[in-house]
């Protein structure tokens with residue numbers, strides 16, 4: 351476990367199959383934990399996508415079972431709410447830690463079971479995906495589950511990172527849905543009152559974001575834009591991928607261009623301390639356990655036994 355109590359705690363667990371996995375609980379200031387609580391769970395052991403800025407992309411050793419996904423969630427919930435009643439108005443469970451969730455159909459079973467296991471009126475699941483090719487069945491079922499169990503209480507995020515197709519392939523080096531395919535899916539998925547679909551850009555130096563290209567495919571009434579930094583992962587450093595945005599600055603021309611195009615824009619630098627604790631994307635503990643050298647200015651919190 352590595353933690354900074356007021357922001358986030360990263361847990362590592364060893365599963366019956368011997369593989370370690372990570373999961374996180376965090377708060378998002380200025381909200382208190384009583385107002386908003388975020389759990390971030392892993393869906394795969396590593397990830398076969400291999401994004402060059404993500405430490406989970408360094409290896410892949412299979413899917414995490416439904417029971418092991420539920421165990422991550424149940425551990426965090428029962429630690430604070432032993433009766434499994436969660437009275438927090440904004441209670442997010444993000445399938446976004448380690449692994450592309452669309453590669454694990456058990457994620458869908460977990461989504462179906464959550465409302466049966468917990469009394470949590472504020473529950474809002476969040477799927478963050480790169481929209482891999484060949485997963486149409488997963489996304490069709492996801493749409494059904496959202497419509498039947500989580501109407502207006504579900505967050506769907508597509509990580510696209512750049513509007514340039516060649517650069518997009520570099521950032522996410524597998525077959526993916528085109529922008530047309532994402533837009534077509536959302537057309538059928540989206541219902542009145544749903545939360546807008548997030549288009550996430552982890553913005554690397556040199557990656558192009560053209561508002562005109564976005565407008566061609568993504569209706570600003572249904573999509574919002576989230577800009578995040580490239581986190582200081584081992585692989586980002588190794589692959590010379592540098593963040594285009596830095597915490598010292600917030601007045602980026604791109605933000606104005608996107609807003610002028612009509613998009614709601616979230617500029618999410620997160621909490622700087624999170625980079626150190628490893629609760630953003632990037633697998634500190636996995637690297638730590640593999641005995642790799644720690645970086646001086648990144649994830650340097652001590653592991654604690656629990």
Ligand code: SF4
Nearest residue numbers: 397400401404407449
């Ligand atoms: S960023 Fe997501 S999709 Fe890419 S390698 Fe990491 S976990 Fe997989």
